Amino acid sequence: MITEKTITDFVYREADLLDTMQWQAWLDLFHPEGRYWMPLEWQQQDPVLQPSLMYEDLLLLKVRVERLAGERTFSQKPKSRCHHLLQAPQIIACDPEAGLFKARTSYIYTETRGDMLERYSGWASHDLVRVGDDLKIKLKRVDLVNFDAPFGNIQLFM
Amino acid sequence: MANYRNNAFAIEALVRQAEVHRDVYVDPEIFEIEMEHLFPNSWVYVGHASQLAKPGDFITATIGRQPVMASRHTDGTIHVFYNRCPHKGVKIASEPCGHTGKFFRCPYHAWSFKTDGSLLAIPLKKGYEGTGFGDAQANEGLSKIKNVVVYRDFIFAQLNDNGVSFEDYFGESLSTIDNMVERSPEGKLAVVAAPIRYMHTCNWKMLVENQTDTCHPMVAHESSAGTAVKVWKREQGDGTETPMAVQLYGPFMSPYEFYEQSGIRIWPNGHGHTGVANSIHSNYSDIEGYLAQMVAAYGEKRAHEILGEVRHNTVYFPNVMVKGAVQILRNFIPIAVDKTLVESWVYRLVGAPDKLYERALMYNRFINAPTSIVGHDDLEMYERAQEGLKSNGNQWVNLQRLYEAGEPADVTAVINGTSERQMRNQFHAWAKFMTIDMDKRIEAAE
Ligand code: FES
Ligand SMILES: [Fe+2]
Numbered sequence: 082m083i084t085e086k087t088i089t090d091f092v093y094r095e096a097d098l099l100d101t102m103q104w105q106a107w108l109d110l111f112h113p114e115g116r117y118w119m120p121l122e123w124q125q126q127d128p129v130l131q132p133s134l135m136y137e138d139l140l141l142l143k144v145r146v147e148r149l150a151g152e153r154t155f156s157q158k159p160k161s162r163c164h165h166l167l168q169a170p171q172i173i174a175c176d177p178e179a180g181l182f183k184a185r186t187s188y189i190y191t192e193t194r195g196d197m198l199e200r201y202s203g204w205a206s207h208d209l210v211r212v213g214d215d216l217k218i219k220l221k222r223v224d225l226v227n228f229d230a231p232f233g234n235i236q237l238f239m
Numbered sequence: 240m241a242n243y244r245n246n247a248f249a250i251e252a253l254v255r256q257a258e259v260h261r262d263v264y265v266d267p268e269i270f271e272i273e274m275e276h277l278f279p280n281s282w283v284y285v286g287h288a289s290q291l292a293k294p295g296d297f298i299t300a301t302i303g304r305q306p307v308m309a310s311r312h313t314d315g316t317i318h319v320f321y322n323r324c325p326h327k328g329v330k331i332a333s334e335p336c337g338h339t340g341k342f343f344r345c346p347y348h349a350w351s352f353k354t355d356g357s358l359l360a361i362p363l364k365k366g367y368e369g370t371g372f373g374d375a376q377a378n379e380g381l382s383k384i385k386n387v388v389v390y391r392d393f394i395f396a397q398l399n400d401n402g403v404s405f406e407d408y409f410g411e412s413l414s415t416i417d418n419m420v421e422r423s424p425e426g427k428l429a430v431v432a433a434p435i436r437y438m439h440t441c442n443w444k445m446l447v448e449n450q451t452d453t454c455h456p457m458v459a460h461e462s463s464a465g466t467a468v469k470v471w472k473r474e475q476g477d478g479t480e481t482p483m484a485v486q487l488y489g490p491f492m493s494p495y496e497f498y499e500q501s502g503i504r505i506w507p508n509g510h511g512h513t514g515v516a517n518s519i520h521s522n523y524s525d526i527e528g529y530l531a532q533m534v535a536a537y538g539e540k541r542a543h544e545i546l547g548e549v550r551h552n553t554v555y556f557p558n559v560m561v562k563g564a565v566q567i568l569r570n571f572i573p574i575a576v577d578k579t580l581v582e583s584w585v586y587r588l589v590g591a592p593d594k595l596y597e598r599a600l601m602y603n604r605f606i607n608a609p610t611s612i613v614g615h616d617d618l619e620m621y622e623r624a625q626e627g628l629k630s631n632g633n634q635w636v637n638l639q640r641l642y643e644a645g646e647p648a649d650v651t652a653v654i655n656g657t658s659e660r661q662m663r664n665q666f667h668a669w670a671k672f673m674t675i676d677m678d679k680r681i682e683a684a685e
Contacts, residue, residue, distance in 0.1 A: 119610060121435065130593055132432050132585065132600050134610040140474060141484055144467045148612055154462035156619035231436035231580050232609035234618055 083211060085172045088184050091216050092207055096165035096188075099238055104146040107238070111139050112210055112217035117238070119223045134228070134235075149236070156236060163237040164191040170207075182209040182216060190239045201239065202226045243268050247674040254670045257639035257663060261628040264442040264636075270576035272673060277557060278303030279398035280672040282408045284559045284570060285309050285319055287586070288392035289429040290336055295354055297343075298336045301572065302398055307384065308332050309394055312355040313341070319384045319396045320356040325377035335433070343381070356381035391420045392428060401675050403508075411651060412510035415553035419563035419586065421545045424536040428566065428586035435608045437581045441621035443558060443573040444665075446581065449617060450552040450560045450569075451513050451661040453498035454640070456491045459620055463612035464491035480524075487602050490519035491613065498656045501551070507649040509668025511661035514551025515653055520564035521549045526594040536590075554661065556668050566599045569607060577625050583607045638662045 091110075098107040111117075119134035128136040137145070148154050149161075166189040173183035183206070190201045208220040223239045243249050243266070250272065253260040262269050279302065286298045291311035299308045299322055306322040308331065322330050324345040331343050331352070342359050343352040351359040358380035361367065372378055386397040388405040393416055395405060420426055439446060449455070456464070467488035471481070481489070502515030514520070533542035549564045558571040566588060572580040585599045606613045628636070641658035648667040654660055 121433065129597050130600070132435060133604060134435070134608055135604065138484075140470065140482070141467075143474070144463075144470045145612060147470055148462050148466045151462045151466060153465075155459070155623075156462070156615040229433060229436070231438040231582075233438050233440065234615050235609045236615055 083175070083177055083182060083216065085175050087216065088172055088175060088182050088207070088209065089170050091209065092170045092184055092186050092205070093167065095207075095218075095221075096167055100164055102162075104149065108139065108142060108146060110218050111142065112212065112219050113139060115139060115218045115220065117142055117221050117223075119225070119228075119239070121228055123228070134225075135223075145238075156234065159195045161192055161194040161236045163193070165239075166190075167205075173206075177211070180211055182211070183207065184209075188239070192235060192237055194234075194236070199233065199235075201232075201235075203228075203239065205239065243272055245677065247677040247679045250673050251670045254666045255635075256644075257642040257659075258635040258637055259666050261634050261636060263666075263669070264444060264625065265576060265628050267576045270442075270573070273573065274303040276676060277669065277673045278573075279305075280401050280403075280675050281557050282386075282388070282395045282397045282403075282405055283557070284555065284568070285387075285394040285396050287428065287430045287584070288317060288389055288394060289427075289431075289586075291317060293338065295339050295341060296336070297332055297339055297354075299332045299334065302396060303573070305398065306330055307396065310339070310343075310354045310356075312353070316355070317387070317389050317394060318355045319387045319394065320381040321384070323382070324350060325358070325380060325382070326350050331381065352380050356383050391416055399676055403675070408508055409510065409555070410506055410508070412506045412512075412553065412555065415512060415550055415561050415563050418545060418548045418550065419561065419566055421537070422533075422563065422566070423588035423590055424532040425590040426536075427589035429589050430584060431587050432585070434570075434582040434584040435603055437583070437607060437609050437614060437618075439579040439581060439618055439621060440577055441579060441618070441625040442576060443571045443579040444669075445621045445624060446569075446571045446579055447554060447556075447558060447560070447665065448662045449621070450554050451503060451511060452659075453501075453503075453513055453657050454495065455620070456498075456519075457494065459616045460491045460613055463616050464488045466612075468492055483523075483598060483601060484605070486523050487598075487605055488613075490522070493519060495657060500656065502653055502656045503658055503661055504651070504653045505661050505664045506651050508671075509556030509665045510554060511664055512550045512553035513656060513661075514549060515656070518549045518551035518564070520551060520562070523598070526592050526598070528592050529595065532591065554665065556665055557672070562602075565602045566595070567603055581607060638666070 095110055116138055118128050118136045121132045121134050125131055149157055168187040170184040170186040173185055174181040186205045188205055192199050203225040206222040209216040210219045253263050283302045285300045286309055290298045294311050294313045297308055297310040307319055308322040309319045312318055322332055324331055326348060329345055329347045331345055349362050353359050384396045388395050420428055471485045501517050503513050504515050505511040553561045560569045566586040568584045570582045574580055583603050585603050587596045605611055608614055638659045641655055
């Protein structure tokens, strides 16, 4: 039985897996057709014919994760670390009949590397589907409040 | 460290035949001189006419560090002026783009200007009667930039009158813009979205040089492109059709021989491009319906000529790179000696299938974005160079690859694609446009 608490726990667990760099376990949260999307427009509707910062399927997310550990991944010497500070997720939909599970979570995200520390604010939207007893990510959408500002490298996941 | 201000000879001495002194990347005074001389002396990209579709539309930009704006006047002409009120200097436009209606109105004291920049009205005008205001520069309205050329909708401006015309400055290098425009069956490009912006903590010239640095992709991008190829092979086997994403990443891992034979073409005044015979953009899969549209528009022979020209990166000196085959323009905007803002614009090929725009957008976010793994590889190298160049052990950067003694500057030539000659070409132009407006006679007499 999937309840609102199941969704909330899922969102917290996802952030925790990222913060503890359990990359494989994080990838396992995605549905095979899942996507990770960082829009580049306010309330953007289209990830394909409008520019985005990221719009990636599981194959590309695997590339990113594998790259992080690469012997010749020079931008990870030293390695980055991250920290998610989440507000309580807002449940947008929890409808087991229709298979609709959605949450929106306000966050502050910190990414550090060496002596550098960058902080970002925004909203994460989770579109989840049930696979067996588990929830899987159909779409994780990350809207930065200042998506239109020029950033340096963002190497991990918000 | 030499004193470079008003010292054309010291500036020229930074550029040797096949080496440049590190001060060109790290010295704050050199950066100031670039802002005061190099950028005003060059023809600089301001924007695209499709961003000024209707009269009253405007865009803002900077040339060096001077704020400028371009607008579409009531009669349809495009004007470029300094973004600064003639009264007390307030910027007239504060957004990257917008629509002002019939006139611009300064938000401070409401002086207003026609969309060609001329003064329209001043509140309480009688306060200027008998003051000689008619002779004041303010009476002319927004200071206009005279040297403006709109070439196939690309707006370029040159702030200084140094006698180098647009045609002389760019010459045959404009063929890359031609090719990009002709890739639209209607011969038209359109900017329909904001660029991807990416901040770099390095000197702007490192980015420009990297555009024709063909010996770095297989090394620096092994982590991104190499991993993409590896993961794809493992996950999918070799049987299935290669997805668009892997088609875009894969060619970055091409071996040295590939780049050697694909060639580099240089032009006078620091322009040049990689990918003469073929390029990393050559083997993308066909997009349904596109070739038929092109043949209908241009005829069989011409359509194949246009699509057969797959130049890789074309550098428009000083600070723009154009990719005709994927409809991207990267603008390397200098902020400080060690800070550069990159704005990567994608043009939509008017009349072409959506899939082409989808691919160009994908390429853009894969290769040059804060969230791009290829971008991460590159920026790491620039940052390390910016730090490393502070060391005094060796104060010269070596650009000697395939250097030939006495090779002529300011010529058109096609050469081995792993040559660093385009970088030498850029620095020759750099020394020229840094000092073209400096009085060298005085110093010679000293
Ligand atoms: S500063 Fe513009 S009207 Fe006074
Ligand atoms: Fe690169």
